Amino acid sequence: MKPTDTKNPEYFHRVVDCQWACPAHTPVPEYIRLIAAGRYGDAYMVNWESNVFPGILGRTCDRPCEPACRRGRVEERNAEKPEPVAICRLKRVAADYKEDIRARLPKVPKQKNGRRVACVGAGPASLTVARDLAPLGYSVTVFDRDPRAGGMIWSQIPRFRLPLEVIDEEVGYILNLGVEFKGGVTIESMKRLLAENYDAIFVGSGAPRGRDLDIPGRQEAAANIRIGIDWLSSVSFGHTTKIGRRVIVLGGGNTAMDCCRTSRRLGGEDVKVIVRSGFEEMKASPWEKEDAMHEGIPILNYLVPKTFEHKNGKLTGMTFEKVKATYDAKGKRRLVPTGEPDQHFECDDVLIAVGQENAFPWIERDIGIEFDQGMPVVDKLTMQSTLPKVFFGGDAAFGPKNIIWAVAHGHDAAVSIDKFLNGEDVRSRPAPGVSLVSQKMGIHEWRYNNEISGDARYAVPWRDQKMTLKDIRVEVELGFDAKTALAEAQRCLNCDVQTVFTGKLCIECDACVDICPMDCITFAKNGEEAELRKRLNAPALNLTQSLYVSDALKTGRIMAKDEDVCLHCGLCAERCPTGAWDMQKFLLEMTHAGPACRTPKGKAA
Numbered sequence: 044m045k046p047t048d049t050k051n052p053e054y055f056h057r058v059v060d061c062q063w064a065c066p067a068h069t070p071v072p073e074y075i076r077l078i079a080a081g082r083y084g085d086a087y088m089v090n091w092e093s094n095v096f097p098g099i100l101g102r103t104c105d106r107p108c109e110p111a112c113r114r115g116r117v118e119e120r121n122a123e124k125p126e127p128v129a130i131c132r133l134k135r136v137a138a139d140y141k142e143d144i145r146a147r148l149p150k151v152p153k154q155k156n157g158r159r160v161a162c163v164g165a166g167p168a169s170l171t172v173a174r175d176l177a178p179l180g181y182s183v184t185v186f187d188r189d190p191r192a193g194g195m196i197w198s199q200i201p202r203f204r205l206p207l208e209v210i211d212e213e214v215g216y217i218l219n220l221g222v223e224f225k226g227g228v229t230i231e232s233m234k235r236l237l238a239e240n241y242d243a244i245f246v247g248s249g250a251p252r253g254r255d256l257d258i259p260g261r262q263e264a265a266a267n268i269r270i271g272i273d274w275l276s277s278v279s280f281g282h283t284t285k286i287g288r289r290v291i292v293l294g295g296g297n298t299a300m301d302c303c304r305t306s307r308r309l310g311g312e313d314v315k316v317i318v319r320s321g322f323e324e325m326k327a328s329p330w331e332k333e334d335a336m337h338e339g340i341p342i343l344n345y346l347v348p349k350t351f352e353h354k355n356g357k358l359t360g361m362t363f364e365k366v367k368a369t370y371d372a373k374g375k376r377r378l379v380p381t382g383e384p385d386q387h388f389e390c391d392d393v394l395i396a397v398g399q400e401n402a403f404p405w406i407e408r409d410i411g412i413e414f415d416q417g418m419p420v421v422d423k424l425t426m427q428s429t430l431p432k433v434f435f436g437g438d439a440a441f442g443p444k445n446i447i448w449a450v451a452h453g454h455d456a457a458v459s460i461d462k463f464l465n466g467e468d469v470r471s472r473p474a475p476g477v478s479l480v481s482q483k484m485g486i487h488e489w490r491y492n493n494e495i496s497g498d499a500r501y502a503v504p505w506r507d508q509k510m511t512l513k514d515i516r517v518e519v520e521l522g523f524d525a526k527t528a529l530a531e532a533q534r535c536l537n538c539d540v541q542t543v544f545t546g547k548l549c550i551e552c553d554a555c556v557d558i559c560p561m562d563c564i565t566f567a568k569n570g571e572e573a574e575l576r577k578r579l580n581a582p583a584l585n586l587t588q589s590l591y592v593s594d595a596l597k598t599g600r601i602m603a604k605d606e607d608v609c610l611h612c613g614l615c616a617e618r619c620p621t622g623a624w625d626m627q628k629f630l631l632e633m634t635h636a637g638p639a640c641r642t643p644k645g646k647a648a
Contacts, residue, residue: 044569044570044571044572044575044590044592044601044603045592046592046593046594046601047589047590047591047592047593049543049591052474052475052477052631054589055479055539055541055629055631056068056475056629056631057588057589057606058538058541058588058589058606058609058629059071059072059538059539059629059631060108060111060112060113060538061108061109061111061112061113061128061130061538062108062539062631063111064107064108064110064111065093065094065107065108065447066107066447066448066450066451067093067094067095067447067450067451067454067633068093068451068475068631068633069089069090069093069094069108070089070093070539070630070631070632071108071130071535072535072537072538072539072540073089073539073630074086074089074090074133074134074137075128075130075133075532075535076491076532076535076537077089077137078133078136078137078528078529078532079492079529079532079533079535081525083136083137083139083140083141083142084141084142084144084147086136086137086141087137087138087141087144088144088147090134090137090138091144091148091216092632092635093632093633094134094447094450095167095170095171095174095213095217095450095453096167096196096213096446096450097134097135097137097138097213098135098138098139098209098212098213099196099205099209099210099213099446100131100134100446100447101131101132101133101134101135101136101137101138101139102135102204102205102209102520103196103200103204103205103446104131104134104445104446104447105297105328105445105446105447106130106131106328107447108127108130108131109127109128109129109130109131110127111127112127112128112130113536113538113608113609114126114127114128114534114535114536115127116585116607116608117536117561117608117610124499126499126500127500128500128531128532128534128535129500129501129503129523129531132503132520132522132523132531133523133528133531133532135522135523136522136523136525136528138209139522140525140528145216148216148219148220149177149178149220150178151177151178151219151220151221152178152179152180152221154180155180155181155182156179156180156181158180158181158182158242158243158464159181159182159184159240159241159242160172160176160181160182160183160184160241160242160243160244160245160460161183161184161185161186161236161239161241161243161244161245162183162184162185162186162244162245162247163186163230163236163244163245163246163247163248164185164186164187164194164246164247164248164249164437164439165185165186165187165189165191165192165193165194165214165224165226166193166194166195166196166247166248166249166437166438166449167194167196167247167437167446167449167450167453168245168247168436168437168438168439168440168449168450168452168453168456169185169194169245169247169436169437169453170185170192170193170194170214170217170453171436171449171450171452171453171454171457172245172247172436172453172456172457172460173185173217173218173220173222174216174217174220174453175453175454175457175458175461175635175636175637176457176460176461176636177217177220177221177222178220179461179636179637181464182223183221183222183223184222184223184224184225184241185218185222185223185224185225186225186228186230187224187225187226187227187228188227188228188229189226189227190226190227191214191226192214192217192218192224192226193210193214194247194249195249195272196210196214196446197210197214197279198275198276198279198280199272199275199276199279199298199301200275200301201275201278201279201301201304201305201515202279202515202516202518203304203305203308203511203515203516203517203518203519204301204518204519204520205518206516206518230248230405231405232405232407233405233406233407233410233412233433234407234410237410241432242432242464243432243433243434243460243463243464244432244433244434245433245434245435245436245456245460246406246419246433246434246435246436246439246440247435247436247437247439247449247452247453248439249437249438249439250399250400250401250438250439250442250443251272251399251401251402252399252400252401252402253270253271253272253273253298253395253396253398253399253400254270254395254397254398254399254400255270255395256293256348256395256397258348258349258350258351259349259350259351260350260351260352260353260358261351263351263353263356264351264352264353264356264357264358264393266356266357266358267287267357267358267391267392267393268351268358268392268393268395269392269393269394269395270394270395270396271292271294271298271299271301271302271394271395271396272298272396272399274302274394275298275301275302275305278305278309278515283309284309285309285310286306286309286310286311286391286392287310287311287390287391287392288310288311288312288313288391289311289312289313289314289389289390289391289392290303290306290311290313290314290315290390290391290392290393290394291315291317291361291388291390291392291393291394292306292314292315292316292317292393292394292396293317293318293348293393293394293395293396293397294316294318294395294396294397294398295316295318295319295320295324295325295326295327295342296325296326296327296396296398297326297327297328297331298396298399299316299318299327299394299396300316300327300331300332300334300335302394302396303315303316303335303340303394304334304335304338304340305515306392306394307338307339307340307512308511308512308513308514308515309515311392314340315340315341315342315343315388315390316335316340316341316342316343317343317346317348317361317363317388318342318343318344318345318346319345319346319347319348319366319378320344320345320368320378321344321345321368322342322344324368324376325342325344334519337505338508338512345365345366345367345368345378345381346363346364346365346366346386347363347364347366347378348361348362348363349361349362349363349364349385350362351393352387358390358391358392358393359389359390360387360388360389360390361387361388361390361393362385362386362387363385363386363387363388364380364385365380365381365383365384365385365386366378366379366380366381367379367381398443399438399443400417400442400443401417401418401438401439401442403417403419406419410430411429411430412428412429412430412433413428413429418441418442419435419439419440421434421435421440421441422470423441424455424470424472425455425456425459425469425470426440426452426455426456426459427459427463427469431463432463434456434459434460435452435456436449436452436453436455436456437449437452437453440452454633454635454636457635457636458472458473458634458635458636458640460636461636461637461640461641462640462641465641467641467642468642471642472640473634473639473640473641474634475631475632475633475634476630476631476632476633476634476639477629477630477631477632478628478629478630479541479543479627479628479629479630480627480628480630481625481626481627482540482626482627482628483616483625483626489540489613489626490628491537491540491626491628492533492537493537493540493611493612493613493626494533495536495610495612496530496533496534498530498531498533498534500531500534501523501527501530501531503520503521503522503523504520504521504522505519505520505521506518506519506520506521536610536611537611538611539628539629539630540611540613540626540627540628540629541611541626541627541628541629542591542604542609542611542613542615542616542624542625542626543624543625543626543627544591544593544602544604544623544624545622545623545624545625546593546594546596546602546623548621548622548623549593549596549602549621549623550620550621550623551566551596551597551598551600552620553566554618554619554620555614555615555618555619555624556580557618558614558615558617558618559614559615560610560612560614561581561608561609561610562579562580562581563580563581563604563605563606563608563609564580564602564603564604564615565578565579565580565602565603565604565605566596566600566601566602566603567579567600567601567603568599568600568601569592569595569600569601572590575590575603576590579603579605581605581608583605583607584607585607588605588606588607589606590603590604590605590606591603591604591605591606592604611626613626
C-alpha cells in the first residue's frame with residue numbers, strides 16, 4: 044500500500060465519523076467538548092455556523108451522525124446494547140442553556156450590494172440561503188404561501204415535539220439579518236417571477252403534496268379520509284382540533300408517526316399504524332417508532348390496504364390483505380399474499396401517510412428549466428438548474444428527505460449563487476478550512492480529556508403522559524439537565540483528536556502496539572490492502588474506514604493502523620519514547636458563501 048496522505052482534508056475528516064456523516068458537516072466533537080466545559084453559547088454558535096437550526100434540529104433531526112458514531116462500534120465487544128453518543132440531544136442542550144447570542148450573529152450591512160435574490164418557500168433550505176447571503180449585502184426576499192416562515196418545520200412537525208417558540212427564535216435570527224419575508228403569498232408562475240428581474244432565484248418549496256391511495260371506497264368515504272401532511276398542517280393552523288375515537292394511520296415513515304401521536308392527543312383512543320412492509324423496513328427513524336409505541340400505539344406490519352369500508356357515505360373501517368416478504372437470487376424483495384383471510388379493522392378516520400411528492404404546476408415548461416419524471420434537472424454539486432439563474436434545494440431538488448439535508452443544500456446553493464453573481468465558475472468549489480494542532484502540553488498531559496467513560500447512553504427524560512396526551516402543545520421530551528449533559532458529553536471519544544505518526548522518529552520498539560487497548564496498530568511487511576487487512580493484529584474488516592499506512596521504516600516494515608475502532612485515547616502517544624506518535628486536534632470547517640469561496644483575483648475561475 045502507498046503511504047497515507049494525511050494532508051488530504053478528506054482523510055482525517057472521514058475518521059471523524061459523525062462529522063463525515065452529517066450533511067452539513069457539523070464539527071460534532073468540538074461542540075460536545077464545549078458543552079462539557081459549560082460553554083453553551085460557544086457550542087451553539089459552532090452549530091449555528093453549520094446546521095443553522097440547533098434548537099430545532101436538537102429535537103427533530105434524523106441524526107445521520109449517530110449510526111456513524113464510533114462509540115456504537117467500539118462498545119460492541121462488551122456492551123449488551125451498544126449505543127452511540129446522544130449527539131442530537133446534546134445539540135439541544137447547547138440551545139437550551141446558551142446565553143443571549145444575538146450580539147454574536149452577523150451584522151446587517153448598511154449598504155446592499157445591488158443584487159436581488161428571491162427564495163420560493165420559507166423552509167430550512169431557503170432560510171439557509173437567506174442566512175448565508177443576507178450578511179454579504181444581497182437583498183433576499185423569501186416568499187411562502189403560509190403566513191409565517193419555517194415551512195414544514197412549523198406546519199408539519201407537531202408542537203409536542205417542537206415548541207413554536209423554538210421555531211420563532213431560530214427563524215427570527217435569520218429574518219432579522221435584513222431578510223424580507225412575504226408570507227401568505229403563493230408564487231403561481233415562474234415566468235412572472237423571472238420577469239421581476241431578480242438576479243437569482245432559489246426554489247426551496249419542499250415536497251408539498253402527499254400521496255393518495257386510490258382503492259375502492261376512497262371517494263365514497265372521503266369525508267373521513269385525510270392526507271397526512273395536509274392534516275398535520277391543518278392541526279398546526281388550528282383548523283383541526285379533534286379526530287374520531289378509532290383512527291387508522293397508513294404508512295411507515297416519520298409523518299405517519301407524527302400523525303398517530305397527534306391523533307392520540309386530539310381524541311383518538313384506539314389509534315393504529317398499519318404498514319405494508321416489515322417493521323425493520325419502515326422508513327421512520329427507530330426512535331420515532333419507539334416513541335409511538337411508548338404512547339400505546341400498535342404498529343401492524345405486512346398488511347396491504349384493499350378497501351375503505353363505508354355505509355351510507357360514512358367510513359366504517361378498512362380491509363387489508365396479509366402479505367409476506369420474499370427475496371429473489373439478487374436480494375430484491377417482493378411482497379406476496381400469505382393466503383390467510385383478509386383482516387378488517389373498524390375505524391372512524393383514516394390518515395394517509397404513504398409518501399410525499401413534488402408539485403411544480405407553477406413552473407412553465409418553456410422557460411429553460413428541464414424536468415425528468417416530474418422533477419427538475421438539478422446539478423447535485425451546485426444545486427443549479429438548466430436555467431443558470433435558478434437554483435433548487437431541499438425536497439424540491441431531489442425529493443423528500445429531512446431538515447439537515449435541506450440545510451446542506453442551502454449552503455451549497457448559496458455558494459453557487461454567490462459565485463454565479465460574481466461571474467465565477469459555480470463548479471469550482473471552495474476547499475474547507477482545516478487545522479491540525481498538537482494537543483501536547485507536557486509529559487503525559489493533553490489539552491483534552493482522553494479518559495474513556497464507561498457509562499451507557501443516558502436516556503432523555505419525558506414528561507408524564509397524563510400531561511402530554513391531554514395537550515398537543517406540551518413538549519414530551521424534557522431534555523438533559525446540565526449534570527446529565529456533562530455525563531453524556533464525556534462518552535464522546537474525541538474522534539477529531541487524531542493519532543498522527545511521524546515515521547522518521549519511530550525506533551520500532553513496538554511499545555505502542557503493546558499498550559493499544561484495541562489492537563489498532565501493527566508493524567508488518569507491506570502488501571496489497573485486501574491481504575494486509577487480514578494479517579493485522581486485529582483484522583480490519585470495515586472497508587469503509589481507511590488504513591493509516593506509513594512510509595517504509597528502518598527495518599523495511601510499515602506501520603498500519605486500523606482507524607475503524609481506535610479510541611483516540613492517546614495511550615500510544617503517551618507510551619512512545621521518541622514522540623513518533625502525537626495527538627493532534629483536526630478541525631474542519633466548510634467554506635460558506637462569501638469572499639473565501641471565490642477565486643482570488645488574477646487566477647482563472
